Amino acid sequence: MTQRPPFPRDAGVLAADAGLVRALHRHLGRALWTTSVIVLLAAIAEGVGLVALAPLLAVATGAGENRWWRTIEAVLARMGVDTADGRLVVIVVAFALLLLARGLLLRWRDLRLAAHNLDFADQLRIQVIGALARAPWQRLPAARRSDIEHAMHADIRRVQNGSLQALRGGASLVLALAQAIAALVLSWQLALVALGALVLVAAPLVPRIVASRRLGQEATQHGREAHEVLARLLTGLKLFKAHGREAAFVADYDDRLATMRGRALAFATAQADVAFLTQLGAGLVLAVVTLAGVLWLGLPVALIGLFVVIFARLAQQAFALIRGAQAYAHMLPAFESLRALKAGMPQPLTTTSGDPREGGGVGAMRVSLAGIFYAAGPGQPPILRGIDLDLAAGEVVALVGPSGGGKTTLVDIAIGMLAPDRGTVAIDGHMIGGDLPPRLRDAIAYVPQEAIFFDGDVRRNMRALAPDADDATIGAALRLVEADTISAIAAHGLDARLGDLGQRFSGGERQRLALARALLRQPRLLVLDEAMSALDRALEARIFARLASNLAGRATILLVTHRLPEAAGIERVMQLDDGRLRDVTRDYLSDRGAG
Missing domain, CATH: 1.20.1560.10 (ABC transporter type 1, transmembrane domain)
Structure with missing residues (x-):
């Protein structure tokens, strides 16, 4: 197996060393000086303590001819301590106090x-x-x-x-x-x-x-x-x-x-x-x-x-x-x-700045895309070629097209997950020139085909995107998409455990849970990207009809699918093919009438 060399050669040693030292220095900041003083005081106590051993040994051995020891004896004599036993007691007590101070400083330092x-x-x-x-x-x-x-x-x-x-x-x-x-x-x-x-x-x-x-x-x-x-x-x-x-x-x-x-x-x-x-x-x-x-x-x-x-x-x-x-x-x-x-992490997009009211609106969201071009990388053919799409507030729009045709890419641009190479995106009339501001992001619910869940109970997974949702609200959302009938939830309620990546539940069950979780966000824009592909046609039709009815007037719905649900409620159908978008609503209505 070919192994990737993940590190620079020896030339990188000094750079890595200097980088870590600089990182530590930046992290410590002003605390570096306080810690340095403590380290210095501990070192001084260590040095003085070692030097202080000299008079202690002098008293213990009687070798008092050294000039340091004679100086200590003279100082103690001026203090009234002129006997050998007295000097020994004073020096031992002083040395013990010095050891105590040193020990406390070292403890503080460590x-x-x-x-x-x-x-x-x-x-x-x-x-x-x-x-x-x-x-x-x-x-x-x-x-x-x-x-x-x-x-x-x-x-x-x-x-x-x-x-x-x-x-x-x-x-x-x-x-x-x-x-x-x-x-x-x-x-x-x-x-x-x-x-x-x-x-x-x-x-x-x-x-x-x-x-x-x-x-x-x-x-x-x-x-x-x-x-x-x-x-x-x-x-x-x-x-x-x-x-x-x-x-x-x-x-x-x-x-x-x-x-x-x-x-x-x-x-x-x-x-x-x-x-x-x-x-x-x-x-x-x-x-x-x-x-x-x-x-x-x-x-x-x-x-x-x-x-x-x-x-x-x-x-x-x-x-x-x-x-x-x-x-x-x-x-x-x-x-x-x-x-x-x-x-290796790219710099984040700048957050859109503009009207201070953006993201704070109520009711369904309007999304407008104009002249959108996008390619997967430099030199690559464009996936999207001059796309114009306007989602009116409260409208229910279906986006259809062949697999790999760019539907998900278009959706990612519409909700600010991707920046187009050319073209503009506007939400509620305000141009989006970078990442979405938090208040605007909070107004969007996105449900991908592969529902993402974590090991834990249903309650925890539901609150991952709606942390303030209580049990009653979660229960209502589950009932709306018929997730309350899932056997594990019917038996254990919100305490039912999903397992790692939700593997204890089937694909269709996970999709229903993902739809319920999206509803908890009370979105102004709901994007369903093949979000019901694992459901049977009858169940898909019932759930979509309930979603459209429940969110009518409160949210705009963009449905990305390779098969249109049999339920009524879709107002417009757009087909994306070869990077271009065209309105096929008339064909869709004709097919439904013929059926």
């Missing part, structure tokens, strides 16, 4: 970083979903639905982990600097030796960080493929079971999972290698510090012990940064995936 990280991940989700929801219908991205779902779940989780590593990495870096400064204050010679050894030990680990990005690319690609197999199986499960193909999907999914396991294990191995090498490196650094302090600088044992404590903590921060950088590099392809997905 909570803020976690909150920022969760907010950042949610913001990414909202940005992608918002861009998808606002995208013009005709220019929706070519990305597969399964890729979008994978990005919104698996990729976001990885970005969430990586952004947390970035935030913590900044905090760890400041903390490591405070620890290094504390070491320099106590003995700059030994501090330089230790820092040099730390750099030499850490340098060989950099290539492993770079390799983690490649593993991250593979994880994202194989994750997409596994998700796509699962999505196909769930979408067409009934079809595949009917043809005995479900086992093949399970085997394919198992193969994808095996590949994902291999990539995940490779990254886990890389992480374990880095963890092992960092532990070994920390031991080597501490050994160098101890030997240099004793054999070269001849420092007191207490001071060398303090250095061991400081550099154990410093090495811990440094190697935590390396492991975090490894996880961060592994995450970057997931961020690239999200960024590419968002960048």
